[in-house]
Amino acid sequence: MASLIQVGLSSVLKKKLESLFFVWAMARNSISVEVKRMFTTFLRRMIPFLNPYHVIEIHEHHSEHMMRNKLYSLANAYLSDVCAHEANKQQAEVRSLSGRPFLTIAEEEEVVDTFHGVKLWWLASSCKSKYSTQSSNGEERFYRLTFHKKYRKLVEQEYLTHIFHEGREIIARNRQRRLFTKIHSGGSGYSWTCVAFEHPATFDTLALDPATKRDVIEDLMSFREGKEYYKKIGKAWKRGYLLYGPPGTGKSTMIAAIANFLEYDVYDLELTTIKNNMELKKFFLETSSKSVIVVEDIDCSLNLTSKRVTKNKKDKDEAEATPAATEGYDNVNTVTLSGLLNSIDGLWSACEDEKIIIFTTNHVKKLDPALIRRGRMDMHIEMSYCTFEAFKVFARNYLGIKTHHLFSTIEKLLQEVNVSPADVAEALMSKSLRNADVEVCLAHLVEVLNSAKEDMNK
Numbered sequence: 413m414a415s416l417i418q419v420g421l422s423s424v425l426k427k428k429l430e431s432l433f434f435v436w437a438m439a440r441n442s443i444s445v446e447v448k449r450m451f452t453t454f455l456r457r458m459i460p461f462l463n464p465y466h467v468i469e470i471h472e473h474h475s476e477h478m479m480r481n482k483l484y485s486l487a488n489a490y491l492s493d494v495c496a497h498e499a500n501k502q503q504a505e506v507r508s509l510s511g512r513p514f515l516t517i518a519e520e521e522e523v524v525d526t527f528h529g530v531k532l533w534w535l536a537s538s539c540k541s542k543y544s545t546q547s548s549n550g551e552e553r554f555y556r557l558t559f560h561k562k563y564r565k566l567v568e569q570e571y572l573t574h575i576f577h578e579g580r581e582i583i584a585r586n587r588q589r590r591l592f593t594k595i596h597s598g599g600s601g602y603s604w605t606c607v608a609f610e611h612p613a614t615f616d617t618l619a620l621d622p623a624t625k626r627d628v629i630e631d632l633m634s635f636r637e638g639k640e641y642y643k644k645i646g647k648a649w650k651r652g653y654l655l656y657g658p659p660g661t662g663k664s665t666m667i668a669a670i671a672n673f674l675e676y677d678v679y680d681l682e683l684t685t686i687k688n689n690m691e692l693k694k695f696f697l698e699t700s701s702k703s704v705i706v707v708e709d710i711d712c713s714l715n716l717t718s719k720r721v722t723k724n725k726k727d728k729d730e731a732e733a734t735p736a737a738t739e740g741y742d743n744v745n746t747v748t749l750s751g752l753l754n755s756i757d758g759l760w761s762a763c764e765d766e767k768i769i770i771f772t773t774n775h776v777k778k779l780d781p782a783l784i785r786r787g788r789m790d791m792h793i794e795m796s797y798c799t800f801e802a803f804k805v806f807a808r809n810y811l812g813i814k815t816h817h818l819f820s821t822i823e824k825l826l827q828e829v830n831v832s833p834a835d836v837a838e839a840l841m842s843k844s845l846r847n848a849d850v851e852v853c854l855a856h857l858v859e860v861l862n863s864a865k866e867d868m869n870k
């Protein structure tokens with residue numbers, strides 16, 4: 413209703429002003445320049461005076477740089493939770509299969525909120541975006557908040573803070589973790605897109621030496637609670653992990669377990685699809701806090717494995733043959749080692765902190781020491797071939813047993829052969845899936861291990 417009054421009032425005002433302008437246009441030819449100027453100034457001053465409303469726009473991105481405006485996300489969460497049910501048109505999304513449908517206000521819809529008895533009108537809208545890679549179709553979404561001028565102080569000092577706190581609580585309450593990946597967003601750019609992150613791996617299901625597991629969990633816990641500590645020592649609140657080991661030893665599974673443990677989002681950064689350092693920086697900047705940024709198989713991602721300056725001609729030729737050149741051939745069209753290092757811990761990397769960065773590799777020795785030095789990749793975790801301790805985790809999870817007479821045979825075989833946890837898991841699963849009994853499952857594993865031993869001896 414109040415909204416209608418506002419619209420009505422504005423249109424009456426508009427008509428009056430139009431007729432004033434009409435009279436003015438008719439008379440302008442017959443009066444002096446000075447009078448014309450005075451009248452124009454008068455009209456300009458009258459317009460805001462006659463309009464009793466004040467407007468605040470909250471855009472999706474900051475006006476001066478490419479980062480997302482947190483207040484927009486908070487307002488979005490607040491309005492979706494508090495006011496979306498009032499809108500005549502809504503947008504419905506399911507953010508996780510286990511979660512309930514989520515309603516947001518559709519574009520060009522207006523809703524009314526009340527704060528301390530004061531009415532405030534919110535309109536969801538969009539305009540052209542300055543940053544083509546950041547929003548699909550070059551569109552920038554924003555909310556327009558309209559209220560009576562006399563409540564300006566209340567809105568600026570209390571209502572916006574109320575939105576901030578409520579929005580944060582709502583986001584925390586409804587938090588569905590997301591897995592982000594980069595997709596082509598039309599035009600020339602790429603942008604992050606996300607799906608619900610529902611990987612079931614946890615530290616309980618991860619087959620890993622118990623001491624290593626304990627170290628990682630303790631490290632993650634101190635990181636999560638370390639906000640004040642990082643501030644005190646003057647370091648950005650982020651931590652790097654390097655996971656290395658042969659294929660199938662659980663590196664990707666460990667990433668999922670870490671994200672689940674911390675309840676963070678995951679950004680899967682495919683370096684080979686990134687054009688240059690500038691774009692890489694943008695993508696890092698667009699990641700939010702409480703997230704795990706993953707670069708899998710860093711040794712294959714780019715030619716980042718060689719030394720920072722490629723010395724001989726052969727190396728140079730190889731570097732130029734790859735889509736992205738190595739360090740030493742830094743140019744605007746490539747992602748280089750220095751670009752990556754700068755993205756990880758350059759000055760601006762402290763924006764939106766509380767981030768974990770994880771690199772995985774099968775060939776740790778190939779990596780440039782600069783990329784994985786401590787302080788950059790703080791913890792180096794070796795994911796090894798299956799040990800007996802790791803096997804016991806599988807036995808508990810897959811078969812529900814803690815001991816068995818075949819355990820000693822398996823322990824001995826695991827000391828003699830190199831099999832990945834993935835192979836052990838597969839051997840146990842192939843039988844246990846078909847409800848074979850424990851004896852059959854373990855006997856099958858013994859068979860697999862024996863044949864691996866024979867292969868090794870050959």
Ligand SMILES: Nc1ncnc2c1ncn2[C@@H]1O[C@H](COP(=O)(O)OP(=O)(O)OP(=O)(O)O)[C@@H](O)[C@H]1O
Nearest residue numbers: 617618619658659660661662663664665833834837
């Ligand atoms: N340590 C482990 N704990 C639990 N499951 C594991 C472990 N290692 C491997 N697996 C099982 O094997 C499969 C493959 O493991 P994963 O993808 O994590 O290996 P990876 O080290 O990332 O391999 P790659 O180097 O080829 O990427 C997983 O789906 C999981 O079921």
Ligand SMILES: [Mg+2]
Nearest residue numbers: 663664708772
């Ligand atoms: Mg992997």
